[in-house]
Amino acid sequence: MRKPEQELAEIKSMMERSTRFLTLSGLSGILAGTYALIAAGIAYTWIYYPELPYGSNIDKISEDGIVGKLMITALIVLLLSIGTAWVMSQNNSKKKATKFWTPASKRFIQALFIPVAIGGIFCLALVSRGHLAVVAPATLIFYGLGLLNASHFTHNDIKYLGYCQLALGVISAFLPGFGLLLWSLGFGVMHVIYGAMMYYKYDR
Amino acid sequence: MKGNYDKAFENVVRLRVMSILMVNDEFDFNSFKELLDVTDGNLASHLKNLEKQEYISVAKSFLGRKPLTNYSATAQGKAAFQDHLEFLENLIKENKP
Numbered sequence: 001m002r003k004p005e006q007e008l009a010e011i012k013s014m015m016e017r018s019t020r021f022l023t024l025s026g027l028s029g030i031l032a033g034t035y036a037l038i039a040a041g042i043a044y045t046w047i048y049y050p051e052l053p054y055g056s057n058i059d060k061i062s063e064d065g066i067v068g069k070l071m072i073t074a075l076i077v078l079l080l081s082i083g084t085a086w087v088m089s090q091n092n093s094k095k096k097a098t099k100f101w102t103p104a105s106k107r108f109i110q111a112l113f114i115p116v117a118i119g120g121i122f123c124l125a126l127v128s129r130g131h132l133a134v135v136a137p138a139t140l141i142f143y144g145l146g147l148l149n150a151s152h153f154t155h156n157d158i159k160y161l162g163y164c165q166l167a168l169g170v171i172s173a174f175l176p177g178f179g180l181l182l183w184s185l186g187f188g189v190m191h192v193i194y195g196a197m198m199y200y201k202y203d204r
Numbered sequence: 205m206k207g208n209y210d211k212a213f214e215n216v217v218r219l220r221v222m223s224i225l226m227v228n229d230e231f232d233f234n235s236f237k238e239l240l241d242v243t244d245g246n247l248a249s250h251l252k253n254l255e256k257q258e259y260i261s262v263a264k265s266f267l268g269r270k271p272l273t274n275y276s277a278t279a280q281g282k283a284a285f286q287d288h289l290e291f292l293e294n295l296i297k298e299n300k301p
Contacts, residue, residue: 002216004292004299010216011289014223018231018239099238103231 021108021154023096025088026203029195032081033188039077040184043070047180067127074139077187092203108153115146136179140169140186155202161194207291210284212257217242217250222285225260225277233273251275259284 016022046066093100119142126135147162165186172182213219220240224231237247254260259281263274277285 004295007219007292008289008296010219011223014220014239015227018224019227102238103228103235 017098017104019104019107019153021102021105022202023089023092023098023100024108024154024158024198025085025092026195026197026199026201028081028085028088029191029198031084031088031195033191033193033195035077035080035084036191037184037188039073040180040188042073043180046070067132071127104153108150111153112146112150115142115149119143119146133176133179134173136183137169137173140165140172140183143186144169155198157198157201158194161190164190206294207289208284208287209291210288212254212259212284213288215250217246218254221250221254221275222259222277222281225275226282226285230263230274230276232275236275254281257281 046069090100119138122142123135123138126132126138144162144165144167147158147165151159151162168182168186168190172179175182213222217240221236224236224239233247233251236242236251237244240247251260251262255262258278260275261278263276265272265274
């Protein structure tokens with residue numbers, strides 16, 4: 001018989017590996033945050049420039065087709081981020097000699113993207129009805145809920161990223177003029193910090 | 205001494221299979237094969253063994269045209285695994301000075 005400690009460690013590792021998607025790339029988090037910050041910079045020049053990126057300039061968003069431009073930018077950031085995470089996590093799986101497409105990774109993706117997809121549709125409704133001031137908080141809140149939901153199926157640390165997004169989302173809901181600023185904190189700065197932490201903790 | 209050392213889990217493949225089924229409602233043959241990195245024949249014989257002891261149940265279906273064999277732990281299997289875990293935990297406790 002093997003040592004009982006070894007036996008328990010074996011059991012624990014199997015339980016984790018069969019339920020959790022552990023090769024989500026930290027570097028892709030840093031890149032996703034960078035895309036978001038660049039996009040926020042571009043949005044800033046459209047909405048606020050040359051004023052500071054906060055205050056009550058929200059009315060300007062309704063000007064000539066700027067909403068459409070913002071939505072296309074957001075969509076590009078979303079697709080780039082997902083694409084980067086996908087490719088880099090696949091490489092990560094190869095490096096760690098584990099499979100990328102497992103019941104665990106499927107569950108992770110499902111847990112994350114059901115709230116995110118519903119949130120996306122909800123935001124389209126908000127835009128179409130003209131409630132522009134609550135779009136940024138809504139994206140943060142739905143993303144935070146998705147992360148919280150997905151934390152059962154990957155490294156538990158992602159939970160804290162979820163809490164941060166939720167807190168920023170709620171704050172932003174009450175401070176309509178600061179939407180872009182808080183959005184770049186959540187999707188930009190938080191992703192960079194979280195991605196870097198994950199990279200140092202698990203990927204090196 | 206509390207718990208029971210179960211011979212069924214003496215083999216590491218069977219121990220791993222049962223660990224996975226404790227935390228997944230069901231798990232299919234190919235996913236087992238990938239995660240455990242064992243051959244078809246080896247895996248099949250261990251699954252058969254657990255099935256014979258009525259620790260796991262088998263459900264065969266089709267996903268499109270591909271056959272899909274899903275396994276899940278029975279109540280009896282879960283109880284036996286709990287007993288086995290308890291035995292290991294007690295063993296560790298007793299060996300501590």
